[in-house]
Each structure stands twice: as structure tokens, then as C-alpha cells.
Amino acid sequence: MVAKVKHMQAAQVSPQLIEKYGLAGPRYTSYPSALHFADDFQETQFLQDLKSQQEPISVYIHLPFCRTMCWFCGCNKIVTRKQDKADRYLDYLAKEMLLWRAQLTDVKVGQVHFGGGTPNFFNVQQIDRLNALLRCYLPLTPEVQISVELSPDVLTEDQVWAFSRLGAKRASIGIQDTSPMVQEAVNRPQPMHCNVDAVRWLRAAGFTSINVDLIYGLPHQDRASFRQTIQDVLALEPDRFALFNYAHVPWLKPTQKVFASDIFPNPMDKLEIFQDSRETLEAAGYTFIGLDHFAQHDDELAKAWNNGKLQRDFQGYSVTESAAILGIGLSSVSQSPKAYRQNFKQLEDYEAALDAGQLPLAKGLALTEDDGIRRTVINRLMCQLKLDFANLSDELGIDFADYFKTSLVDMQELVTDGFVAMTDTGLVVTKMGRFFLRNIAMQFDAYRERQVGRCSQTL
Ligand code: SF4
Structure with a gap:
């Protein structure tokens, strides 16, 4: 055996x-990877798959705006200080949700995840409007589980309560590294008190699961500096950690060209940083899960790992058992048993499709x-x-x-x-x-x- x-x-x-x-x-968050999605994809197969789902599906909603640019970032985002861009974006999310509602007549939504970008770029009024759109247009189950990615450096307590009103009980906060030297190199200043406040507000608002995202392999990291990062974050007592390997792909993400090639830890250093972190987290009571996640022993993710029920999708590891994930918003990826599809990445293309009354399909792949x-x-x-x-x-x-x-x-x-x-x-x-x-x-x-x-x- x-x-x-x-x-x-x-x-x-x-x-x-x-x-x-x-x-x-x-990283195998999908197979085949998104590199193989094609422009001539027809979404008939995906729509058939979606309509035939007997169990509640998951929905991913992309909120793409960020106030500043982190040089390492590989996400699809729009950097802006103009708050009204979020109002216009909500208008288009409403149009897209309306089109999807027509496809979901016999399907329920059991999980919703808001990712970014920075979902807390949206102010309280905009989050409340998002809440109204969600409940108006999507067929949510009464027990729908809602999660959100948050950036502590621009988070306010009022926003936490707005996401709580929206029904979110799970949050993933981006910390990446607590060293001021690393933060300066990647253009992401985030004093520790922002992280402490974020966790305190989330717990007070009834969030039951807090994940912290960290990245190893960033400029100027070494074993000593990252040990300190792990200790700083352990003090926050998160339920989960995701410890991602930095993806250096400057040919795809030109802002990464700002980094000189000699400021990165080499692969052996990265291995040691990861092994140090793993030992420290395991000693602190976290279970090492899959490639790069850690969870407290009684966390759902650890239970799913121990029971062989862990899932992997575009958001990484999860406990979701949905056979279909519907991506809504700019650049969002959907997956079904037999297909992947992706929305347009450029805002003007996304808006033009919706203005024409069409789903904003850019490309996809029907699985052989x-x-x-x-x-x-x-x-x-x-x-x-x-x-x-x-x-x-x-x-x-x-x-x-x-x-x-x-x-x-x-x-x-x-x-x-x-x-x-x-x-x-x-x-x-x-x-x-x-x-x-x-x-x-x-x-x-x-x-x-x-x-x-x-x-x-x-x-
Ligand atoms: S806040 Fe997040 S999505 Fe925005 S630029 Fe930084 S890493 Fe990228």
C-alpha cells in the first residue's frame, strides 16, 4: 500500500x-496552466457545466484597484488614487452579475471570495454597495461562506465592519515581510502596528479565520531577517499562513525589472529560509500543508489535509468542494469540470463587452x-x-x-x-x-x- x-x-x-x-x-493552481488559454475559446462547454451543477458553486470576485505599486507584484491590478474608479467598476460588476444571473437559474452560490488588487481600496459606502449587489444578483445559499483579501497598510476599522456586514467571516491579510529594509526595496511600507490593528479589528468583528500571506525570496531577505518576520507574525496568532515563493518573471511583470539581480537570496538561501520557517511554525503548533501553507491543527484546512479532502484552485489551497468556480470581474478566471475561462484583463475591453451586453470573455480552454x-x-x-x-x-x-x-x-x-x-x-x-x-x-x-x-x- x-x-x-x-x-x-x-x-x-x-x-x-x-x-x-x-x-x-x-505552480499548478490549474492544469493546464493559464499560459495555454486561447483567444478562440467558445464558452458553450463552460456554460453547460455551470448550469448542470447540483451542488452550490463558488464565486470569485476580483477588485483590482491598489493605491500604490508593490514592485514584486504578479497580480492583475490597477494602481490609482482615484476613489471614483471603484464606483464605475461597481456599475460594471452589476452588469456582469446580471448576465450571470440569467445563467444561474438552477444553481446556488455557496462560497464567495473577494480578491485583488486590494479589496479594501473600496471605501465603506462602496463595500456596502457591493454587499447590495451580491445579495440582489447572486443566488446565495443561506449559509454562504464569504472571505476577503485585505491589505493592512490601508485598512480602517470601519472597512472591517463593512466587510463583516457583507457576511465575510474569513480574511487573508497580506504582510509579505516585516523587515523595513525589505519593505523599502519592494515599495511596500507597512509598519507592524498596521498588522496588529488589522488582526484586532477582524477578531472584534467576529472573523473566525485569519490567514497571513508571506513571501520568501524577496530582495535583501536572509535567514535572520525572515526568522524575525516569522516571529513578528506568530505574535498575531493567525489561523493560517501561506508562505509563497516569490515569482520573478520580469518579462511578464515589468515592474520587477526595478530589482538589481544581486539583491535576491539565492536558491540555497531560499531553501534554508523555508526550512527555518517550517520548523518554527511546526514547533508553534501549525500543520505544514501541501506546497506552502500552514494551519493550526484544529483549522478546517488542516482537517481537510488530514482527511485527504484538500483542494487546489486559482486561489491556492482550499477546503471548497465546488466543482465549479465562477470568476467575476476584471481578469477573473472560472473553472468547471471540463473548461477554464478568463475575463478580459484590460478595463476598456471588459467594459466594452459589458456595454454590448456580452459576458466579458477573453480566452479559455476546453479540457481534452x-x-x-x-x-x-x-x-x-x-x-x-x-x-x-x-x-x-x-x-x-x-x-x-x-x-x-x-x-x-x-x-x-x-x-x-x-x-x-x-x-x-x-x-x-x-x-x-x-x-x-x-x-x-x-x-x-x-x-x-x-x-x-x-x-x-x-x-
Ligand atoms: S497591494 Fe497586493 S495587489 Fe496591490 S500591488 Fe501590492 S501586492 Fe499587488
Whole structure:
């Protein structure tokens, strides 16, 4: 049985292994990755999938505005100080929700997530209007779960209460790094008192889950500075941490060109920063989940991880069991069992489509049967760190060992390097292999040759 394959103990990763596996590769928040979405996509399949959902779906709503630009940022955002842009954006969100409502006659919405950009760019009146739109246009279940991403540096207590009125009970706050030197280098000044206030206000307003986003691999970080960041954030007692590997893709995100190449920690430093953080968080009672998340033992995410119910989608790891996620707003991505679709990224294109009474579809991808099989396998690996070949054969209607014979031959090299333990019946990612999880998943990726030079480094 796969479960009986013994995990290897963590070992020192050699510079040779770092060099060998320091490749460009997707984060596998989707498969195939968004790089393969095409302009000529027809959304008939997606709409059919959406309408046929028996269980409540999830909705993602993108709120793209930010007051300032963080140089490292890879999100789709619009940097502006003009507050009235949010009013106009809400007008267009209303138009889009109205169009989707016509598609959701027999479908309910069980989860809503507001992401950005900076959702708390919106002022209290604008958040209240968002609340009204949500309840007017989307068929929410009575027990709908609502979550929001917040940026503590521009957050006010009144905004927290406005999101609470909207029904949000979960918040994810972006801290990234508490070192003033790092913050200055990335143009994100955020004194610690902003983070302390944010958490205090959220708890007082009844938020039951607070996640903190951190990024390792940023300019000027080293082991000592990031240890301090972890200690600073632990003092806030968040329920969850996401510890993201900085994605340096200046050919896609030109603001990253501001960074000199010699101010980044090297891949070995990054590995040590991650291992230090992991040890500290585990010692503090957090469970290490998947690639880069940590949660307190009694948190839903930790329970889903322990029960094999963890999910992965465009927002990272989640407990959502929705087979369909509907993305609303600029650049939002939707996913269904057989397709992905993405809205326009440029505001003028997004508005023009809605002015013409059309859904603002920019591109997408209809999954082939092979895409669907590989998506299941890669998702299982990212969420459970193991594959049971017999179970997957039954579930997918294939002979796993035969279907993936080339992948399994290639996998032998990762077995030799200590990242994977494999038998005839399955494979398990080792403790050391977790740092190379994206590399392991790449063995099942039919598009990997075409992604070279287009993704961030895995290490
Ligand atoms: S606040 Fe967030 S979305 Fe906005 S620029 Fe900074 S990292 Fe990007």
C-alpha cells in the first residue's frame, strides 16, 4: 500500500540538486496552466457545466484597484488614487452579475471570495454597495461562506465592519515581510502596528479565520531577517499562513525589472529560509500543508489535509468542494469540470463587452480527456503528496502504469535523488521532496516542454 511506503527523512539538499532542479515550472493552481488559454475559446462547454451543477458553486470576485505599486507584484491590478474608479467598476460588476444571473437559474452560490488588487481600496459606502449587489444578483445559499483579501497598510476599522456586514467571516491579510529594509526595496511600507490593528479589528468583528500571506525570496531577505518576520507574525496568532515563493518573471511583470539581480537570496538561501520557517511554525503548533501553507491543527484546512479532502484552485489551497468556480470581474478566471475561462484583463475591453451586453470573455480552454486525467493526477499530488495507482486507474478509467509509463520512467531520477519513494502500487513524496513538489508534478505535465522560459523558477 502507498501509505506504508516509508518517508525519507529530510536531508541536506546539495547545491548540485538545487542547480539541477531550479527550473521554470507552473505552480499548478490549474492544469493546464493559464499560459495555454486561447483567444478562440467558445464558452458553450463552460456554460453547460455551470448550469448542470447540483451542488452550490463558488464565486470569485476580483477588485483590482491598489493605491500604490508593490514592485514584486504578479497580480492583475490597477494602481490609482482615484476613489471614483471603484464606483464605475461597481456599475460594471452589476452588469456582469446580471448576465450571470440569467445563467444561474438552477444553481446556488455557496462560497464567495473577494480578491485583488486590494479589496479594501473600496471605501465603506462602496463595500456596502457591493454587499447590495451580491445579495440582489447572486443566488446565495443561506449559509454562504464569504472571505476577503485585505491589505493592512490601508485598512480602517470601519472597512472591517463593512466587510463583516457583507457576511465575510474569513480574511487573508497580506504582510509579505516585516523587515523595513525589505519593505523599502519592494515599495511596500507597512509598519507592524498596521498588522496588529488589522488582526484586532477582524477578531472584534467576529472573523473566525485569519490567514497571513508571506513571501520568501524577496530582495535583501536572509535567514535572520525572515526568522524575525516569522516571529513578528506568530505574535498575531493567525489561523493560517501561506508562505509563497516569490515569482520573478520580469518579462511578464515589468515592474520587477526595478530589482538589481544581486539583491535576491539565492536558491540555497531560499531553501534554508523555508526550512527555518517550517520548523518554527511546526514547533508553534501549525500543520505544514501541501506546497506552502500552514494551519493550526484544529483549522478546517488542516482537517481537510488530514482527511485527504484538500483542494487546489486559482486561489491556492482550499477546503471548497465546488466543482465549479465562477470568476467575476476584471481578469477573473472560472473553472468547471471540463473548461477554464478568463475575463478580459484590460478595463476598456471588459467594459466594452459589458456595454454590448456580452459576458466579458477573453480566452479559455476546453479540457481534452487527457487534460482531465492529468489535472486529477497533478491535483492529487499537490494536495495529498501521494498517488495510489490502483485507485486512480479505477477513478479515471485507465491503466495508470501503462498510461503514465513515460512519466514513471522519468520519475526514477527523482526517486534516485530522494524526492519520491515509489513502488509498483504507488508513490509518495518524501520530506525533502516537498520542496521540489512542482518539479515532481511536472513529470505528469504534457505541456512542460512548451512552458520553458514562460514560468517562474520552481526553487
Ligand atoms: S497591494 Fe497586493 S495587489 Fe496591490 S500591488 Fe501590492 S501586492 Fe499587488
